[in-house]
Amino acid sequence: MSVKQHAEAAQEFIRDEARTDWHDETLWFVRHKRDKAVNTLPEWEILRDWASRIKNHTLSNLDHYLRSFEEKAASNGIIIHWASDAEDHNRIVHKIIADNKIERIVKSKSMLTEECHLNEYLQNKGIQILDTDLGEYIVQLRKESPSHIVLPAIHLKRQDVSETFHEHLNTEKGNYDPQYLAGSARHHLRERFIESDLAITGVNFAIAESGSFVVCTNEGNADMGVHSAGIHIACMGIEKLIPKTEHLGIFLRLLARSATGQPITTYSSHFHKPRPGQQMHVVIVDNGRSRQLGRADFRNSLKCIRCAACFNTCPVYRRSGGHSYHSTVAGPIGSILNPNLDMKANSDLPFASTLCGSCSNVCPVKIDIHDQLWKWRQVIVANGYVDKGKKAGMQGMAWVLSNPQIYRLSGKIGRWIMRTFPFMLNNSLNVWYKQREMPRAPEKSFRDWFKENK
Amino acid sequence: MKVGLFIPCYIDQFYPDVAIATYQLLKKLGCEVSYPMNQTCCGQPMANSGFSDLTKGCDVNFVKNFRDFDYIVAPSGSCVLHIKEHLKEGGSPAEIESIRHNVYELSEFLIDILKISGLQASFPHKVGMHVSCHGQRGLHLSSMSELVAPAFSKSEQLLRMVDGLELLKPVRVDECCGFGGTFCVFEEAVSVKMGKDRIKEHLVNDVEFICGGDTSCLMHMEGILKRQGLGVKTIHLAEILNSAL
Amino acid sequence: MSARETILKAVAMNKPELNDLPDIDLSLTIQYPDLIQQFTGMVEAAGGKAYYENSRQDLLNDIAEVKAEGKFMINLLEDSNDNEWANLKASELEALDTCYLQAELGVAENGAMWISEKQMANRLMPFICQHLVIVLNPGDLVNNMHEAYRQIDATANGFGVFIAGPSKTADIEQNLVIGAHGARSLRVYLIDSVDS
Numbered sequence: 001m002s003v004k005q006h007a008e009a010a011q012e013f014i015r016d017e018a019r020t021d022w023h024d025e026t027l028w029f030v031r032h033k034r035d036k037a038v039n040t041l042p043e044w045e046i047l048r049d050w051a052s053r054i055k056n057h058t059l060s061n062l063d064h065y066l067r068s069f070e071e072k073a074a075s076n077g078i079i080i081h082w083a084s085d086a087e088d089h090n091r092i093v094h095k096i097i098a099d100n101k102i103e104r105i106v107k108s109k110s111m112l113t114e115e116c117h118l119n120e121y122l123q124n125k126g127i128q129i130l131d132t133d134l135g136e137y138i139v140q141l142r143k144e145s146p147s148h149i150v151l152p153a154i155h156l157k158r159q160d161v162s163e164t165f166h167e168h169l170n171t172e173k174g175n176y177d178p179q180y181l182a183g184s185a186r187h188h189l190r191e192r193f194i195e196s197d198l199a200i201t202g203v204n205f206a207i208a209e210s211g212s213f214v215v216c217t218n219e220g221n222a223d224m225g226v227h228s229a230g231i232h233i234a235c236m237g238i239e240k241l242i243p244k245t246e247h248l249g250i251f252l253r254l255l256a257r258s259a260t261g262q263p264i265t266t267y268s269s270h271f272h273k274p275r276p277g278q279q280m281h282v283v284i285v286d287n288g289r290s291r292q293l294g295r296a297d298f299r300n301s302l303k304c305i306r307c308a309a310c311f312n313t314c315p316v317y318r319r320s321g322g323h324s325y326h327s328t329v330a331g332p333i334g335s336i337l338n339p340n341l342d343m344k345a346n347s348d349l350p351f352a353s354t355l356c357g358s359c360s361n362v363c364p365v366k367i368d369i370h371d372q373l374w375k376w377r378q379v380i381v382a383n384g385y386v387d388k389g390k391k392a393g394m395q396g397m398a399w400v401l402s403n404p405q406i407y408r409l410s411g412k413i414g415r416w417i418m419r420t421f422p423f424m425l426n427n428s429l430n431v432w433y434k435q436r437e438m439p440r441a442p443e444k445s446f447r448d449w450f451k452e453n454k
Numbered sequence: 455m456k457v458g459l460f461i462p463c464y465i466d467q468f469y470p471d472v473a474i475a476t477y478q479l480l481k482k483l484g485c486e487v488s489y490p491m492n493q494t495c496c497g498q499p500m501a502n503s504g505f506s507d508l509t510k511g512c513d514v515n516f517v518k519n520f521r522d523f524d525y526i527v528a529p530s531g532s533c534v535l536h537i538k539e540h541l542k543e544g545g546s547p548a549e550i551e552s553i554r555h556n557v558y559e560l561s562e563f564l565i566d567i568l569k570i571s572g573l574q575a576s577f578p579h580k581v582g583m584h585v586s587c588h589g590q591r592g593l594h595l596s597s598m599s600e601l602v603a604p605a606f607s608k609s610e611q612l613l614r615m616v617d618g619l620e621l622l623k624p625v626r627v628d629e630c631c632g633f634g635g636t637f638c639v640f641e642e643a644v645s646v647k648m649g650k651d652r653i654k655e656h657l658v659n660d661v662e663f664i665c666g667g668d669t670s671c672l673m674h675m676e677g678i679l680k681r682q683g684l685g686v687k688t689i690h691l692a693e694i695l696n697s698a699l
Numbered sequence: 700m701s702a703r704e705t706i707l708k709a710v711a712m713n714k715p716e717l718n719d720l721p722d723i724d725l726s727l728t729i730q731y732p733d734l735i736q737q738f739t740g741m742v743e744a745a746g747g748k749a750y751y752e753n754s755r756q757d758l759l760n761d762i763a764e765v766k767a768e769g770k771f772m773i774n775l776l777e778d779s780n781d782n783e784w785a786n787l788k789a790s791e792l793e794a795l796d797t798c799y800l801q802a803e804l805g806v807a808e809n810g811a812m813w814i815s816e817k818q819m820a821n822r823l824m825p826f827i828c829q830h831l832v833i834v835l836n837p838g839d840l841v842n843n844m845h846e847a848y849r850q851i852d853a854t855a856n857g858f859g860v861f862i863a864g865p866s867k868t869a870d871i872e873q874n875l876v877i878g879a880h881g882a883r884s885l886r887v888y889l890i891d892s893v894d895s
Contacts, residue, residue, distance in 0.1 A: 011643035020647065026873050028626070035599065041808075043727050044602040053721040060718045063711040076857075082703035134879060135870035151870060158872050178874035186880060193880070194789040210854045220826045220866040220881020227822040228789035238706065243720065245853050249845040250723070252861075253808070263741060263809030264844075264863050267826075267881065273857035275822055276785075286706045294713030313600065315630045319647050352641060354634025354648075355502065357591035361600035370591075377504030386504065390640075394505045401463065401500075402511020404492040411467040431639040435646040436677025439468040446466045446473035450489050453474075 003326045003345070006352040010320035019157075024318040026154065031312040033261025034362065040263075041253070050250050052366035055303035058208075058241055059293060065208035065241045066284065072211025073282060076273045083285045086116035092283050093118060093200070093233055097127060100231060100279075102198045106189075108215070108222035109133040110202030111149050111306060112235045112285060114328045118200075129200070130192055132221040134185055141168045147322025149329055150259050150308040155321050189221070199225030203236035203282070204305070205251055209244050212272040213282065216255065216265040223269055231279040234271070238289050239302040251305060254364035258307040292340045297375045301336045303365040308333075310359035310369055316352055325349060332359035336372040339380065347385035350376035408447065415441035457485045458523035460557070462533040462669070463495035469669050475696040476529040476560060482696075483568055490519035498536035502635045510543045517544030517553060525567065526557040529692045531589020532668050534559045538593070559589055560692055561608040561667055570615075576698045578618030581689075582661035583610065584652065584675070585628040586668035595667065599628050609667055609691050616694060624655035633674040649678045656686065663689045725845050734807045734840040735889065741810030745864025746877045747885035751837075754888045761832060761886065762799065770796035775820055776834060784820035789827065798828035798882075802835045802862075804850055805887075808843040811863040812887070816856035825862060831882040833862070837889045 004012075014020050038044045058065055070080045083089035089112075097105065105122075107113065107129050119129050119140075131140040135152035139145060141164050146152030153161070158176045165171040171184045201222045206213040213234060215222045226232040242251065256262040274280035293299050311317050311331035322330035327338045327346065335349035350373045359369040380386065400410050417424055418441035426433050457480060461473040480487045497512030516537065520526050528534050537557045541550055564570050585607075589595040596607035613621055632638070632648025639645075653675055656664050664679075664686060666672050672688035679686055700708075731737040739749035750757045765772050771794045773784065800819055802812035812833055819825050841847050853859055866881030877883065 007641045007643070010641065014643045014647050017647075021651075024651070029873060038602055041602070041729055043729060046727055050721050050723060053718065056718040057720045060715050062714055063707045066707060066710065082701065082706055084702040084705055088702055132880065133870070134868045138870065151873070153870055154873070156871075158874070161871050178871040179876050181871055182868055182876040182879060186878065189880060190793070194793050212854060218866065219868050219879030221879070223822075223826040223860070224880045227826065238710065246723075246845070246848045248853075249843070249848045253844050260869070262745070262863075264806075264811050264861065266745070266862065266864050266866055268811070268861040270853050270859045271857075272854050272859070275816075275857060284706070286702075286709070290706060290709035290713055293710060296715070299713075299715065315632065315648050316641070316644050319644050319651075351504075351637070352644075354587065354630050354632060354637050354645075356587035356630035356634070358587075358598075358600055358628075358630070361591060361598050374502065377502070378506050381504035382507070390503070391505075394500050394503060394508055398497075398500050398505070398508035398511055401495040401497070402515060404494055404515065407463070407494040411463075415467060431642050432677065434642060435681060436649075436674065437680035438677065439673050441468065442470055444470060446461050446470035447489075447491065449470050449474060450477070450491075454489070 005348040006320065006324050007348065009324035009326070013321045013324055014319060020319055022157070023155065023321060027312045027318045030151070030260060034258055034309055034312065037257040037261040037263060047250055047254055048364055048366050051254055051364060052303060054242060054247050054250065055365050056300065058243060059239070059299060059302055062238065062241065062293070065243060066238060068208040069206055069211055069241060072209070074211070076211050077280065078211065078274065079279065079281045081281060081283045083283055083287070085287045089116045089235065089283055089285045089287065090118050090121040093235070094122060094125060096231065096233060096281055097122070097198060100198070102231065104192070104196045105129045105198045105200065106132050106192055106196040106225040106229070107200040108202070108217060108225055109136055109152070110200065110235055111328060112202055112237055113200065114146060115287065116285070132189055132193070132225060133217070134182060134219060137185060137189065138164060145323070145328070147330065148308060148311055149306055155323065193224040193228050196225060196229045198231040198233065199229040200233045200235065201226060203234050203240050204255070205242050205248060206236055206240045207245050207248070208241050210272065212245070212270055214248060215269045215271065216267065218266045220267055223267055230277070231281070232274070233281045233283060235283045235285060237285050237287070255305055255307055258309040258362065258364040288341050292337070295340065298336060298340065298372055300367055301333065301372060303367050304333055305365055307364055309362040309364065313358045313362045315356065315358070316354065320352070325352070332369045332373065333367070336369055336376060339376050343380060343383060344385050347380045350380060408445070411445055415443070419443070455485055456522070456524045457487045458520045458526045459487050459489045460493065460520065460526050460528035460533070461489070462528060462530045464673070465529065465669050468673070469690070472529055472669050472690040472692055475690065475692040479692055479696040480527065483564070483570065488523070493519045496533045496536045497540070498533060499635055501536065501540055506540065509540070513541055514544035516541065517549060520553055521545060521549055524556065525563065526553065527560055527563045528557070529560045529690060530668050530670070531559045531586050531593050531595060532670060535588045535592040559593055559595060559667065561612055562593060562595055565608045565611060573612070573615040573695060575615065575695050576617040577694045579662045580620045580622060580660060581613070581694070582622050582624065582656035582659055582664045584631060584664050584666035584671060586666050586671045587630050589667050590628055612691065612695055613665070619694070622659040622661055624652065624659065626655065631671045631675055633671045638674055645674070646678065649674050653678060653684070653686070657684070661686060663687050665689050665691055665694060667691045728843050728845055729808060730842050731807050734842065735837055737807040738805055738810060738840055739889070741807065742864065742887050745810045746867055747810065747864045747887055749887045749889065751889045754890050758834065758888045758890060765797045772797040773799070773824070775800040775818065784824065787821055789823060792821065792823050792827045795828045797830040797832060798824050799832045799834070800825065802833045802839070804839045804841060804847055805835045806844060806847045806861070807840055809863055811861040813847060813851050813859060813861055815859040822858050825860065826881040828882050830884045830886070831865070832886045832888070834888045834890055836891060838891070
């Protein structure tokens with residue numbers, strides 16, 4: 001199965017224009033809520049600066065902080081595992097499940113486990129995981145993937161959810177009330193929480209000095225799972241570390257405001273030690289992150305705290321939908337992270353942007369996202385992952401524009417053709433012309449005018 | 455004050471009126487303006503497409519044309535930003551540095567260097583403001599809706615000096631129009647949709663003109679406006695500031 | 700080489716030169732003229748209900764009402780029988796209607812309250828109950844999260860949580876629904892001291 005490139009998938013998405021408008025408006029609403037929230041704090045830009053510098057510092061001393069976290073967590077009774085890649089991660093999780101003969105597993109939102117395709121891996125071994133975040137639960141029932149890292153089902157309308165729930169949960173057909181639908185999910189999932197043996201969560205922040213970690217949710221699903229089950233597995237990328245507990249003050253102030261416009265998530269749970277009789281595992285995953293750390297131009301993408309503010313503000317994301325990015329992490333941040341994982345497969349993503357720069361401005365940890373998009377374009381072209389026709393066109397253009405006489409002659413001929421034989425350009429081969437008129441071609445260029453009028 | 459007029463290639467070829475307005479405006483404001491006759495393009499179309507290694511010829515040509523000025527002024531935030539950020543060949547490091555430092559977008563030149571406080575311009579029309587991203591977020595020509603910072607806008611400051619002009623802003627004050635250089639053809643569907651959405655917000659305000667500081671954005675929106683048979687016109691900031699001066 | 704060594708070696712090799720930590724000057728962070736007003740406003744904005752003026756009496760009425768309805772309630776304010784509660788399983792707590800507990804600290808900027816394992820007796824307690832009632836001493840209010848972390852000891856217990864409002868979701872078309880998987884409602888009583 002070939003994966004559609006962003007431009008093609010986006011074109012399909014936009015075909016339903018009313019739905020595209022709805023998607024755009026819904027996400028713009030989230031951006032608007034974010035704006036309102038951040039403007040209540042006069043120190044917002046200072047917080048961003050602190051957060052950015054703490055993350056830069058952490059990345060520059062990451063091996064030390066990883067060791068410190070491991071040591072402290074282990075002394076608190078947490079079992080630490082290390083995974084070089086997705087396969088490693090999945091194998092480790094599976095082994096814990098198999099060793100403990102576990103059958104009932106609940107999982108709260110973890111984009112890392114999505115990145116590693118844990119669900120499919122375990123499914124192939126006959127193990128079913130239940131996603132408990134409402135958005136993830138919905139997309140799991142529909143056998144889809146999340147289209148947004150914070151709002152996984154943002155591509156779906158209430159009618160879609162209603163149909164899915166009617167089919168799987170036997171809810172009332174045609175009842176589109178979000179309160180009713182969410183209530184039905186609550187009712188169904190409650191039983192699954194209570195009987196679960198093992199709960200998997202992600203990690204928002206891991207604290208090097210204490211070996212603790214923090215998980216943030218609004219729904220309370222992570223806590224319902226882990227405090228019910230006998231085993232807790234928390235999966236984290238190596239970049240989730242921060243040096244000190246007090247730094248949480250900065251990051252928790254930034255995270256929810258950036259993500260949803262809330263001043264803080266409903267639950268910010270701090271895990272320090274397992275409760276008596278409970279097993280607590282942390283799987284620390286690399287999966288390409290240490291390679292990204294070595295790319296000077298791109299390493300600071302590892303500062304990301306997965307708030308998705310860049311998704312919500314991105315005019316391209318809002319009008320193309322998360323699935324058009326054919327990756328776990330979509331949006332602008334995905335477009336600078338994914339080429340590191342597979343440059344060829346994701347060579348289209350850095351081009352899925354106008355480089356407008358809004359992403360960099362909303363980023364709570366000041367990742368220069370749009371500059372990195374530009375830089376990835378250079379790397380991708382240098383590595384040859386570019387269409388031959390495009391390359392030839394660019395070479396031709398560069399030649400013309402490097403030679404003033406040829407530039408002037410080409411311009412003159414071009415304008416003459418546009419005026420004299422408009423059909424040569426105004427046709428279906430001209431992509432510009434599909435939905436836009438060509439500019440009027442004047443007889444004289446500015447230079448021509450200048451020679452006569454200066 | 456020797457000012458070199460830098461006219462982006464597509465303005466030279468398709469929108470000479472914008473260049474003429476810029477030239478006349480600077481002259482009337484007392485600048486000694488020259489137009490280097492062998493200029494072509496800043497190289498941005500290649501660089502933004504990932505081919506920055508093909509921009510050497512443009513760099514060399516740009517430096518050759520513009521090395522001798524106190525200021526280089528262009529009616530385009532985007533092309534100015536490219537020179538500021540990416541010009542690297544064609545002269546000594548000091549020369550390159552000096553060009554990168556002395557290149558100005560028109561509105562910032564008028565406000566920050568000429569420090570003009572009044573204009574004898576008149577444009578009695580309802581005008582919608584389009585904020586172009588590279589000028590705004592790259593050159594900081596205006597405040598940005600994402601940041602917690604005091605509001606300002608150099609182009610609005612200038613437009614407020616124009617008699618009779620009624621300035622109207624879209625709800626999303628600084629959303630991108632979707633031009634994006636070669637994005638406009640390689641991501642045609644998204645590009646056009648973004649342009650249509652920008653225009654829609656201006657139509658709600660019942661504007662006669664959509665004004666901007668970058669002709670590339672205006673060309674994109676003009677193409678859509680014309681195709682849809684809408685009467686709203688696009689106009690460059692320089693053309694308004696130069697009107698009836 | 701183990702995954703651990705491979706990762707640590709790659710990180711050590713690829714990390715940039717050391718960047719310093721910033722100096723955090725907390726005098727630059729927000730202070731509110733009226734902590735109680737700001738805090739109660741944020742509790743309500745998060746979907747909770749805050750009581751201040753007649754809160755002592757209101758709390759007594761609250762408890763009496765729930766008692767009268769004959770619902771399963773646990774009042775950790777007066778009866779923190781740690782061992783008994785600590786060992787209850789999810790299936791036993793599932794029917795819990797209302798839980799009363801004391802928070803250690805409240806944060807004005809966002810309405811969040813810090814509750815450590817000690818105060819909740821059982822880690823499930825504040826999540827699994829249908830209705831959560833939190834009592835907070837107004838003297839334990841701080842301006843913002845920075846001050847909160849200065850005051851609490853997040854590692855004093857095995858688990859602790861900041862709770863702001865009842866559980867909620869907006870996963871269906873960004874429509875806010877109160878009552879996702881955790882408590883369906885939150886009532887906060889600001890009371891100087893429960894005993895007096």
